[in-house]
Amino acid sequence: MGAGGRMQVSPSPKKSETDTLKRVPCETPPFTVGELKKAIPPHCFKRSIPRSFSYLIWDIIVASCFYYVATTYFPLLPHPLSYIAWPLYWACQGCVLTGVWVIAHECGHHAFSDYQWLDDTVGLIFHSFLLVPYFSWKYSHRRHHSNTGSLERDEVFVPKKKSDIKWYGKYLNNPLGRTVMLTVQFTLGWPLYLAFNVWADLTRGVRLPFPPAPIYNDRERLQIYVSDAGILAVCYGLYRYAAARGGLDGLPLRSSASDSQRSSP
Secondary structure, eight states, rough: OOGGGGGOOOOOOHHHHHHHHHHHOOOOSSSSSHHHTTTTOOOGOOOOOHHHHHHHHHHHHHHHHHHHHHHHHHGGGGGHHHHHHHHHHHHHHHHHHHHHHHHHHHHHOOSSSSSEEEEHHHHHHHHHHTOEEEEEHHHHHHHHTTEEEEETTOOOOOOOOOGGOOHHHHHHSSHHHHHHHHHIIIIIHHHHHHHHHHHHHHGGOOOOSSSOOOTTTTHHHHHEEEEEEEEHHHHHHHHHHHHTTTSSSSSHHHHHHHHHHHHOO
C-alpha cells in the first residue's frame, strides 16, 4: 500500500519502439565515401601477390593436413570414436575452407593482386573447388554491394518488413528455432539458393548461376557458362574420386570378388 509511489511502471511497447527508431541512423553522415577512404593509410590499399599467395598456400597446407589425418587414421578408430571424429573434422575443415572461400571472394573484389586476369583465375579455380559459381557470384555480389542495406534495390540479405513476417516467425525467434533454421540453411540452404533462388529477392531479377538469367547482361553470359563448366568439372572429379575410393556401392565388391577369383586355384 505505502510503496505505491516507488512502484516502477514498465514503458509501453509503443514508447519503447519509438525510442528504438530514434537511435537508428537515418540521416546522411557528415562525410563522404571519398573522405572515408582518404582517412585510411595508403598502404592498406596496396595489393601484394606474395602475401596473397602466402595466405592461400597456408590454408591449403592446413586443409591437406586435416584431410591426411582424417583419411589415414579415422578408419582405424573404433566405431563409437569415429562417429565423434568425423563431425569434428567437418567443423575444423569447414573453418579452414571458409578461409579459402574468403580469398576467392577477395579475388571477385579485385583485391588479390593488381592483375584482373590473375584474380579471376584464382577465384574461378578455388570457388569451383568449393562448388561456388565464381563469375555468377562475382557479378551478382557486386550488385549487392552497390545496394547494401537498401530495401528497394538490394537482391539478397534484404530484411523483411514487419508486415511480411510469416505467422510462424514468432515461434522461431528463440534458441531452438534459430538452431533449426541454421541447420536447414547450412545443409540445404546453399543448393536451394543456387537452384531455386531461395532466400534471394525474386522481385529484383533472378540471380541464378545459370544463363539465361535477367540479372546478367550479354557480356557476362559467356563467363557465367565458364562458371557452370567449373562446377560440373569439380562434380565429375568428385564422382571419379568416390568411385576410386569405394564410395559407390558395388565397385569395391566387384574388384574384391575378382581378386579372390584370381587367387583361388
